[in-house]
Amino acid sequence: MKNRIFSILCQNAPGVMMRITRVFTRRQINIDSITVGIEPSGLARIILMFKADDKHTELLRHILLKLEPIEAVEVIEPEDSVVREVALIKTNPLPPDQHWRIVEQIERAGGKIIDSREGAIIAEISGEHDQIERLLRSLGPEVLREVARSGQVYISREF
Amino acid sequence: MAEMTGAKAVWECLKAEGVKHVFGIPGGAIISTYDALYGETEITHILTRHEQAAAHAADGYARASGRPGVCMTTSGPGATNLVTGILNAYMDSSPVIAISGQVSTTAIGTDAFQEADMLSLMLPITKHNFIVHRIEELPEVFRMAFAIATTGRPGPVHIDLPKDVQLSKAELEIPAKVEYRKPLKLDPTPSEVTRAVELLVHARQPVIYAGGGVIWSGASPELIELAELLQAPVTTSLLGKGAIPEDHPLALGMLGMHGRMVANLAVTECDLLFAVGVRFSDRATGDVHHFAPRAKVVHIDIDAAEIGKNVRVDHAIVADAKRALRAIIEALKQHLRKGRTSEWLERVNSLRRNLAPRMDYDDVPIKPQRAIKEIMEVAGPDAIITTEVGQCQMWAAHFYRVRRPRHFISSGGLGTMGFGFPAAIGAKVACPDHPVIDIAGDGSFLMNSQELATAVENDIPVVVCIFNNSYLGMVKQWQDLFFGKRRSQTYLGKTPDFAKLAQAYGAWGDRASKPSEIGPKLREAMESGKPAVLDIVVDPDEHVLPMVPAGGRLDEPILT
Numbered sequence: 001m002k003n004r005i006f007s008i009l010c011q012n013a014p015g016v017m018m019r020i021t022r023v024f025t026r027r028q029i030n031i032d033s034i035t036v037g038i039e040p041s042g043l044a045r046i047i048l049m050f051k052a053d054d055k056h057t058e059l060l061r062h063i064l065l066k067l068e069p070i071e072a073v074e075v076i077e078p079e080d081s082v083v084r085e086v087a088l089i090k091t092n093p094l095p096p097d098q099h100w101r102i103v104e105q106i107e108r109a110g111g112k113i114i115d116s117r118e119g120a121i122i123a124e125i126s127g128e129h130d131q132i133e134r135l136l137r138s139l140g141p142e143v144l145r146e147v148a149r150s151g152q153v154y155i156s157r158e159f
Numbered sequence: 160m161a162e163m164t165g166a167k168a169v170w171e172c173l174k175a176e177g178v179k180h181v182f183g184i185p186g187g188a189i190i191s192t193y194d195a196l197y198g199e200t201e202i203t204h205i206l207t208r209h210e211q212a213a214a215h216a217a218d219g220y221a222r223a224s225g226r227p228g229v230c231m232t233t234s235g236p237g238a239t240n241l242v243t244g245i246l247n248a249y250m251d252s253s254p255v256i257a258i259s260g261q262v263s264t265t266a267i268g269t270d271a272f273q274e275a276d277m278l279s280l281m282l283p284i285t286k287h288n289f290i291v292h293r294i295e296e297l298p299e300v301f302r303m304a305f306a307i308a309t310t311g312r313p314g315p316v317h318i319d320l321p322k323d324v325q326l327s328k329a330e331l332e333i334p335a336k337v338e339y340r341k342p343l344k345l346d347p348t349p350s351e352v353t354r355a356v357e358l359l360v361h362a363r364q365p366v367i368y369a370g371g372g373v374i375w376s377g378a379s380p381e382l383i384e385l386a387e388l389l390q391a392p393v394t395t396s397l398l399g400k401g402a403i404p405e406d407h408p409l410a411l412g413m414l415g416m417h418g419r420m421v422a423n424l425a426v427t428e429c430d431l432l433f434a435v436g437v438r439f440s441d442r443a444t445g446d447v448h449h450f451a452p453r454a455k456v457v458h459i460d461i462d463a464a465e466i467g468k469n470v471r472v473d474h475a476i477v478a479d480a481k482r483a484l485r486a487i488i489e490a491l492k493q494h495l496r497k498g499r500t501s502e503w504l505e506r507v508n509s510l511r512r513n514l515a516p517r518m519d520y521d522d523v524p525i526k527p528q529r530a531i532k533e534i535m536e537v538a539g540p541d542a543i544i545t546t547e548v549g550q551c552q553m554w555a556a557h558f559y560r561v562r563r564p565r566h567f568i569s570s571g572g573l574g575t576m577g578f579g580f581p582a583a584i585g586a587k588v589a590c591p592d593h594p595v596i597d598i599a600g601d602g603s604f605l606m607n608s609q610e611l612a613t614a615v616e617n618d619i620p621v622v623v624c625i626f627n628n629s630y631l632g633m634v635k636q637w638q639d640l641f642f643g644k645r646r647s648q649t650y651l652g653k654t655p656d657f658a659k660l661a662q663a664y665g666a667w668g669d670r671a672s673k674p675s676e677i678g679p680k681l682r683e684a685m686e687s688g689k690p691a692v693l694d695i696v697v698d699p700d701e702h703v704l705p706m707v708p709a710g711g712r713l714d715e716p717i718l719t
Binding site: 066 | 278279282283286287307340341462463464466467468
């Protein structure tokens, strides 16, 4: 099934997220990624990623539009938009030779070292989903101690 | 602006909405709102004996009158008892305003006495729900609740009202009107109308399929006008019963699992299915892959989320049923040549003649078909019929010819046993000049029979006709048909004596054991001026037939 992205403009109030997520839960659709930001208008923008067929996507959009706190639901096509994700990485303490190899590997992938103590590293990387996936895979579970990811945010390329 | 408590503001808001009746039960967390009701003369409160009945009564009130029904309870168990009733209203798109008390804002989340997380519990089963955190929000919330419940596709709204908000005081102004915020498409576009007319003009074998949306938008006159203009037969969903008088020559009766054979066959054979204000419930369509297999499908509905949800649609119009039908009628008048459907009508009428359901049984124990016939004759076209759920409901739906919109009130989507009696009480409060009759089963009636006390104490003379077969009849029917007649846990026995039960509450009660007794005794019940229970002893082995098995094809019913 295809990856789908909704950009939902809604009121920034308690319970709104629950109203939205239950629409997916009830239909046994997993939300792969969800991010929330507050727009200058004071409304919240929720970027939500899931997998569904065309029929369900349209149905979900209409059901979401019926919710009182929702102002708009935009279907985002990944190819027509800018997509970014941020990952924060913490490694296990690493012996000196491996430490420097990992630092180089992170920097080559576009990442940035934020902090380092007793051989362990905290780094950030931002970019497209696959770029982050590649780095995390190449570092592997032996090196990685903890990863915090933002989920994907999108903005349409239309001006 | 005037200084008032939140409790007082509740009633001021309800009065501003024109509310005349509230169904409910007080308790600790709503006591101050009930205190503010004391001495109130513009609103009548009807004290039910269970909160579920308050919700069903408000629902019945809304369906009979077209105006929102209001129910009120305390927090915790009082509020959770509303859940079934509110979901029932939600499934059938009925505008109910449910208000329940809540523990004080400072106590929420502490597992305080009679605290329930009603915001979460009501969220998936209402059109929208609120919790009022500050007294200043209260007037806006109440007015918005009514706007949401009644705008577009109707539905229930719940308001959770913490105790301290009811008690606090503020300078408040009850807004004269609130604007509903969300965009709403009520009118069809010209191109939507043109395409619909094109399809209608080219159809040789059209069937109109009307649902509850026609009734809520007041589109019955347009429905009948369109049917007559096209000379197209009309079938309805359960909730659409009465949208066209069922003694109209073009009316086919209800569609679906327990629908009329003529309706099911006409839909199977039609070349155009013109659906208005329906949601294509599985109980109406059967196997969707063999539903109206030769037809192009036009679907008019005010809720865009219904389009294409259950069946494929060739042409959709998101609009109010009345406005869409009016626009289509006006456009059709320019187009139509007469007599295009005469062959089709001949076919449908010959099906109808050959498949006419039989009702004139003289058997003892009484055949339920005969009981419906007797009730129909005594009740007259003014009577509002409510039903419980199960065999009694489907006998009523299949055989009872409803003559007017809002005169048949039944739990469609949720199928809630115990709905019919409190809904009848609500309908009678809304329409005191109409006879109101609940067609009940012995199983369903016992689920809310305590409301006899409500009906007697408040002098609400509704008549309950119990189709007493000593079984949970519809489950028994499925056991007989699909589970090798293994009647597991469906026999209810002979208790109670319903006539005596009614009399114990101070209501009229009697029993009919022979067909000839039903008419006179029902007349006596209706003329008693009291709430009444007529216990009709029916054949325990009778099934509701024909029946399309769940997921089966409409043209392949079980006949015997």
